[in-house]
């Protein structure tokens with residue numbers, strides 16, 4: 001049991017860096033983020049009063065986390081996301097999610113697209 005959790009977490013992490021390389025489409029990423037991430041995260045100026053208060057806004061992650069690129073490249077294996085979200089062909093099949101969760105399945109390109117989009121949320125250099 002414990003081993004399978006480790007495998008489900010570590011294997012996708014090992015695959016992620018090369019899979020989600022640079023060159024995403026920021027506009028496509030914005031659409032994915034607004035549709036699928038804004039339920040919990042504040043996403044740029046799309047839903048400034050939205051999100052769930054305990055969930056970090058995308059702009060805060062970009063501003064405060066020097067390693068935000070890693071975090072966005074691997075968000076789908078970082079908690080809590082594996083409970084309700086998967087990338088097609090990577091990680092746990094979605095049948096195992098709890099019945100009350102709203103499942104999301106995204107194509108791998110979406111990861112690079114979201115990363116390209118969050119780059120646009122970087123605070124302007126002073």
Ligand code: HEC
Nearest residue numbers: 033036037039040041054055056071072075078079080114
């Ligand atoms: C059901 C709510 C929910 C949805 C939907 C959701 N997230 Fe999250 N996300 C969270 C929470 C809660 C955290 C904070 C986890 C923590 O700090 O332990 C988080 C953290 C993150 C982090 C930081 C991870 C880290 O380890 O620092 C990234 C990046 C992220 N989310 C990306 C996304 C993206 C991209 C989407 C949409 C495709 C998304 N999230 C959709 C709830 C959600």
